[in-house]
Amino acid sequence: MPFLVLGLLLWVGAHIFKRVAPVRRAELGTSGRGLIAALIAAGLVLIILGYRAAAFVPVWNPPAFMVHINNLMMLIAVFVYGMSATTGRLRGKMRHPQLTAVKIWAAAHLLVNGDLASIMLFGTMLAWAVAEVILINRAGPWERPEPGPAKKDILLVVITLVMFGVITAIHTWLGVSPFPG
Structure with missing residues (x-):
């Protein structure tokens, strides 16, 4: 379950980041897109692994x-x-x-x-x-x-x-x- 929770936190956090902190997101520039994409991808991998491994x-x-x-x-x-x-x-x-x-x-x-x-x-x-x-x-x-x-x-x-x-x-x-x- 920890991987699922961490994955969900990464997914939500990375997606909402530019909405709740637009100035901070703008400071990252175009290179920030890669970072956000990597966080979303890592979140997705953790979600899949965590969900598949979670006890019923x-x-x-x-x-x-x-x-x-x-x-x-x-x-x-x-x-x-x-x-x-x-x-x-x-x-x-x-x-x-x-x-x-x-x-x-x-x-x-x-x-x-x-x-x-x-x-x-x-x-x-x-x-x-x-x-x-x-x-x-x-x-x-x-x-x-x-x-x-x-x-x-x-x-x-x-x-x-x-x-x-x-x-x-x-x-x-x-x-x-x-x-x-």
């Missing part, structure tokens, strides 16, 4: 039907995340598509994982995404980008379905089947 400590027992809700929420999360890269009509419909996707992802996983390590991981990621949105919104107004062609949104749907398939395949490969049965 049950906190609550999620009902079986939550798996279906989780899968639907995950499909939505992948789509919303993809909105950040689209140049279609959906561009500009949402200010924080990546952070919104993280919130959906975290909430979905909290519905199906009732152990302490999962609650720590997904709960922290949910709290981090909420905090980031608040900090970004307080920093200033948003200039909504102009929408592009609708055909790009169709491409987003196709990419979403492919990515969802890849994600479920990786989960299955890791021994966590998203479609138990």
Whole structure:
């Protein structure tokens, strides 16, 4: 569990640093990007190692039907995340598509994982995404980008379905089947 906690602290701290200490972040200059990226990467490695090594400590027992809700929420999360890269009509419909996707992802996983390590991981990621949105919104107004062609949104749907398939395949490969049965 210590690796998980340290990883989460690094992840959150490195991501929020420029929001809570913009002057200090600016003092680091462009070389600071490498440092922040290294801290985020180290945090991610520690999160993965810590989560995989954490003892299973049950906190609550999620009902079986939550798996279906989780899968639907995950499909939505992948789509919303993809909105950040689209140049279609959906561009500009949402200010924080990546952070919104993280919130959906975290909430979905909290519905199906009732152990302490999962609650720590997904709960922290949910709290981090909420905090980031608040900090970004307080920093200033948003200039909504102009929408592009609708055909790009169709491409987003196709990419979403492919990515969802890849994600479920990786989960299955890791021994966590998203479609138990």
